[in-house]
């Protein structure tokens with residue numbers, strides 16, 4: 138498991154450091170996807186571009202890629218969750234010894250359907266230009282990188298929830314027993330941290346996404362991905378979905 142959630146390094150501080158590092162990955166993934174236009178044929182339900190496969194080309198590419206990655210042990214890692222969990226082949230490689238810090242009831246939470254829907258239907262149109270350049274394989278590979286990075290970040294809520302529970306079991310136990318999701322949401326929310334996260338990701342999109350020239354120090358005003366879209370992504374989707382994972386995990390924490 139990554140440094141953030143390994144046994145001895147399992148603190149809220151180390152988990153938050155991992156979330157900060159994952160912001161870099163997400164911003165760079167979005168910048169890569171922004172190189173291609175919308176390419177909507179890739180997502181079309183009825184084009185049937187692959188003989189023998191019914192469904193959008195992006196589904197075919199993601200399902201086939203996830204099958205290979207499953208055989209290589211990707212989903213044995215408690216940080217990784219597949220988008221198409223049905224009928225995935227088992228891992229063929231010797232198990233890496235991931236430290237098991239999550240409670241078994243929460244480990245299987247998977248909200249990738251909501252992440253997929255948000256990414257394709259709401260986020261993509263906000264940061265890619267209209268048009269079709271036919272480069273579907275590269276576009277889909279880039280979509281999958283974004284989806285996996287977002288999924289990893291959002292499902293990290295499980296680790297956040299586990300450490301918050303361990304740090305204050307007496308606060309969390311009554312609302313868990315009462316299955317009081319609203320109270321749990323209040324308890325786990327830290328508005329100061331959320332504000333900082335949103336400010337920081339906007340700044341990262343500004344710093345990472347500008348055209349860098351070797352000849353002078355002029356700062357360009359053109360960004361590869363609109364920084365306000367990255368801030369909105371976190372505000373409207375990433376943070377709320379992470380908190381949804383946290384609540385779902387906590388509700389099952391004493392089962």
Ligand SMILES: C=C(O[C@@H]1C=C(C(=O)O)C=C[C@H]1O)C(=O)O
Nearest residue numbers: 297325326327330331334376379
């Ligand atoms: C992830 C955490 O839990 C909540 C979710 C946050 C997020 O998704 O960035 C930030 C603060 C909390 O409201 C945390 O406390 O770090």
